[in-house]
């Protein structure tokens with residue numbers, strides 16, 4: 147990319163190429179005359195769809211081709227390139243963007259162009275940021291490009307080699323992805339954990355106590371015997387405690403005052419933004435990214451013109467530029483007061499030394515408060531912007547402070563406790579709250595001390611059962627994917643939307659469930675490709691990709707080391723499949739139309755019956771897989787069913803006359819203690835009647 151002499155000497159013409167056409171107008175205005183701005187509309191080259199596109203025998207060289215439909219875009223860009231004597235590649239500031247710039251160099255033959263070619267990156271689409279970035283053009287960073295190439299090639303190899311195996315084993319058209327398969331496995335494991343969870347009974351016991359001169363009773367919770375915490379396991383234990391307390395005096399033995407503070411949250415990264423937008427606004431990860439992209443690319447703000455409202459949305463950094471910190475501090479001091487200012491920096495400790503250009507997701511101008519921009523934004527844009535603005539503001543604010551009181555009340559040998567807390571300084575909570583801030587806001591009577599006379603009023607007891615881990619939501623899945631080191635800011639949302647689109651998982655309200663199809667795919671991946679679905683293997687791979695981006699690892703080395711293992715596993719799985727003659731399972735169900743025996747096929751929502759006479763006979767019927775258990779209500783067969791969204795449950799074949807249904811899989815054995823239906827949970831049989839609580843060993847299955 148050496149400087150060459152310009153043919154059109156005299157007039158300087160620069161061409162700046164961005165990814166998205168929505169940025170063109172704003173950036174053109176910021177740069178002024180002498181600059182043309184054009185958009186590539188995302189990627190222009192990729193691996194072909196019709197073949198693997200990676201030359202295994204020649205150093206794994208990828209064979210990129212122009213993406214279908216991008217010919218016109220490229221032709222137009224070529225025209226503009228001819229008129230320019232300086233070309234700036236201003237695609238998005240991440241690995242993906244770096245790779246697009248590199249592909250543009252090839253596709254537009256910029257190496258031969260009569261112009262200087264340089265890369266610039268805009269972390270925010272504002273006049274100052276764009277002008278500043280133009281002062282620091284650089285060469286394309288091949289380490290970043292290579293990290294992206296490695297990800298693309300790895301994903302392609304996995305998808306291309308494994309998908310045909312899914313087709314022959316389960317259903318045509320299925321596909322396996324590298325990160326998607328691990329995400330599916332994590333969800334499948336959680337669902338299995340929930341299915342196998344055995345609830346245990348426990349009780350809570352509260353005592354209402356009356357203090358002299360107080361109208362409201364003081365509610366204390368059972369703690370245990372003296373200093374020893376004790377669980378109340380059943381009704382009998384609870385009643386024994388109540389009986390032994392009869393006539394005992396309740397007295398306050400200790401009142402401890404303390405102070406607690408809650409630190410402000412860090413500004414948003416992609417992962418935390420997705421999690422909070424899901425919790426607070428009920429946005430899917432995909433929607434969050436779509437709306438954040440709009441805020442980043444620029445919003446028309448009346449007199450201000452078009453301005454990018456937030457910094458780049460794909461980031462795992464919580465770093466904030468010194469200018470942004472200064473303007474936030476000034477805003478807080480003026481609008482809230484000096485005491486609301488955070489001391490020092492709020493970035494994670496280990497990030498302080500990272501010299502990367504990336505920043506947290508924050509508003510570009512603090513003065514663009516949610517109120518100021520509200521009229522220019524759609525409802526979704528406004529709500530997301532408000533969340534980002536408040537979170538950033540909060541991150542620069544002082545901790546909230548609470549005064550806590552914990553009280554011990556003894557009676558006989560038993561102890562009860564009361565805890566209360568009072569906000570003494572709201573700090574960052576003034577602008578930003580989340581669910582976790584809902585701590586017990588129990589306010590105690592002012593003069594409660596060891597001299598307070600208490601009179602017993604009543605007991606309140608309640609039966610509970612321990613609960614399994616909750617089903618994943620998009621928010622908790624993103625949280626775990628990040629914690630496990632799987633995926634990166636650019637991959638969380640596409641990973642989740644892909645497995646949803648393939649019907650491997652389904653969502654009901656916010657909860658994620660695995661589908662019948664997802665179970666089949668996950669089982670095959672676990673059996674045949676344990677390495678691909680291994681969490682540690684995948685997180686090591688992500689670390690290797692980071693290593694490539696930092697120039698520590700060569701990308702071809704990563705591919706060379708990966709491919710032989712993948713190939714071996716694919717060959718083994720193919721052999722295994724040859725042994726099992728893959729044919730559609732034939733059933734006793736006779737086709738109403740032509741009399742053939744119908745076969746079981748996989749549809750997007752699980753198994754269904756299809757006539758083998760296809761295409762002459764197109765008859766299909768729902769398939770109800772009997773589980774070999776009688777309905778406890780009517781005695782007919784129980785079958786596997788799916789909700790409209792695809793969540794699996796067990797219902798009666800006699801539906802709608804019989805309304806029996808169970809989320810958990812019933813077994814044929816009845817409870818020896820109470821005769822109720824039982825569930826199989828790993829190696830145990832558990833009574834469906836929680837009151838009974840019977841848990842027994844599962845009998846060994848006979849071959």
Ligand SMILES: [Zn+2]
Pocket residue numbers: 737738739740741742757758759763764765
């Ligand atoms: Zn038929």
Ligand SMILES: [Zn+2]
Pocket residue numbers: 777778779780781782798799800804805806
């Ligand atoms: Zn029934």
Ligand SMILES: [Zn+2]
Pocket residue numbers: 817818819820821822833834835838839840
């Ligand atoms: Zn029972």
